[in-house]
Amino acid sequence: ISTKFNAVSESDFEYFNCLGQGTYGIVVLCKKKTTGIFHAMKIQPKEAMWNKYNGTPRRIDFEKHALVTCKNHPYIVNLLYSFHNTRFAMLVTELSPCGDLRQAMNDSPSGRLSMDRVLFYGAEIACGLQFIHSKRLLFRDLKPANILLMGDGHIKITDFGEATDGHQTGRPRTNLLDSLHIRSKSRSSSLGNDDNEENSLRALSVVGTEAYMVCIVID
DSSP: OOOSTTOOOGGGEEEEEEEEEOSSOEEEEEEETTTOOEEEEEEEEHHHHHHHTTTOHHHHTHHHHHHHHTTTOTTBOOEEEEEEOSSEEEEEEEOOTTOBHHHHHHHSTTSSOOHHHHHHHHHHHHHHHHHHHHTTOBOOOOOGGGEEEOTTSOEEEOOOTTOBOSTTTTOOOOOHHHHHHHHHHHTSSOHHHHHHHHHTTOOOOOOSOGGGOOOOOOO
């Protein structure tokens, strides 16, 4: 009898079409043979991950750690299985039957969503991010393509490949709301002291999808 819970390998799944492709891997539609349930499988070459994270084992495995930490939240995609072979690392998550927010906007006749839908999705995204930050994690690749639309009408945040918990930069970990509070205080007090305090809570690395990255200049 196996002592491993939910132990799976690539032979336990049937594979279909590609759902998406990123810089370091692809996401494919798959079906678990024993259950007949369809899932999304993220497949990443180990060599590419090793090079991306400079051979740091903790960073290579961090997306799985982040998803496990946020498991079973209503607005965050669930990790169901994870396994690897000699060349690839695989993460199997629940499947979004309605695509993502980018597709929803592209399919809209006006190229945009109604205000009611924007407010609804925005509220759920904020709740998901607040939970992520309550776990001392930073989600650093927020974009429409990473917001899945589920069959029940709700959203789920996906793709924790750029997530971090603060150890990557050596900065103290902080809650998002605490950081915003510090920033608001710095507007009404001396710049020097509060600026140093605020900077001590910032991650210094630049990450994200270039098409969604902007430079904001504050006078």
